[in-house]
Amino acid sequence: MRGVRGPGEKRAAATVVEQDMFDAVVMADERFHGEGYQEGYEEGSSLGIVEGRQYGTLHGAKIGSEIGCYRGFALAWKCLLHSGTGEKDSRKMKVVEALITLLQHFPYDDPTYERLHEDLDRIRGKFRQLCSLLNVQPDFRVTAGGSRLAF
């Protein structure tokens, strides 16, 4: 019959069974803590990847829209200055061309490019110099999200 100790069975075996039972109860807290932590960690990791991806997309889009704006600006002014003569205009044209060249060499599809920030700073510097020469005030207010092209 099950559950009934036979006359020959050692008392120790019974003790082990009892100890396991208590073990399960006493260690329950720690075990649940561990399991919970593991589940949480895995869920957090995958949520983190999702959040990171969203952040990367947003940040990348911001840089993309900033560079895109500089490019449009430079190309537009290239046309406008084309008809101009005189020394001042040739200096402005030189800077426009320099900015266009910098933008063309910028690796849009490589976020791990080691000189990303250095090159971005050079582009921004060139843009500010161009604005100064053209006497145009750039609007540098950064808006969080939104479809308006204001940075």
Next chain:
Amino acid sequence: MKDSLVLRSRVPAHPDSRCWFLAWNPTGTLLASCGGDRKIRIWGTEGNSWVCKSVLSEGHQRTVRKVAWSPCGNYLASASFDAVTCIWKKNQDDFECVTTLEGHENEVKSVAWAPSGNLLATCSRDKSVWVWEVDEEDEYECVSVLNSHTQDVKHVVWHPTQELLASASYDDTVKLYQEEGDDWVCCATLEGHESTVWSLAFDPSGQRLASCSDDRTVRIWRQYLPGNEQGVACSGSDPSWKCICTLSGFHTRTIYDVAWCQLTGALATACGDDAIRVFEEDPGSDPQQPTFSLTAHMRQAHSQDVNCVAWNPKEPGLLASCSDDGEVAFWEYHHPAGL
């Protein structure tokens, strides 16, 4: 060391305000001061005393942080917290603002003329350094916007003979720039200071650069050209700069300014402990590892932080200083007897 620095005169240059900076004109006859009261004052001697010859008051909306004379002495540039740099033309005792240079996003911290007189540099809290070119018709054009520093840029200074620009920043570094093709680039970064670098000064030959910092030290840097005898490594054709001396343990607070006398080679410092100190290179010290000794220590030179020290370019030993207490003081320095 006693009596090596003696007070000649004291004037309340910017009353109820701070006096931020001083600049002697190239002939040493006039001293320009600027301050928190948004004014620039021009001082000259009349007999034995210093008097205010002109007041330039309508130029700026906020504190004027630095002023600089052009090498010809006919123009004065002023850098202000209102984000604008004004260029003033001197007409005897009158000054007229002929141009305003805009472009910086916020407070302009410094302005400096290149020795050729054709270039001007400005720097700002917006972390950028701008180089401007001026033509014969007094037209200014931005030649480059340099974004090398990662923090507020405090000071810019030109090399005395080469077209080399140096800048000091809150990011603890000093950067050097030169023209490369059609653009200006950062050709060296001097690291070593442990806190904000406030000011810079080249020695008379331009071979050495002194920097002073919030870390209470003055560092002396030396330029090594490619192929130098000392075996200092250079990358390509760019010169290298190495720190050859550190003056530490002399200042008890931030050092706000350092000035290298072009006539005597003496080094003066302006400190947040209200004192002015003068150092001189020990005769016979190794040019690659020079040693400097403290030859004057004027405690309580002012009643508050000393912001600027400036050696007169023509009269050896004449030193001007200014402070948060709004005063300008004139000192006479002599190499101490018996040293």
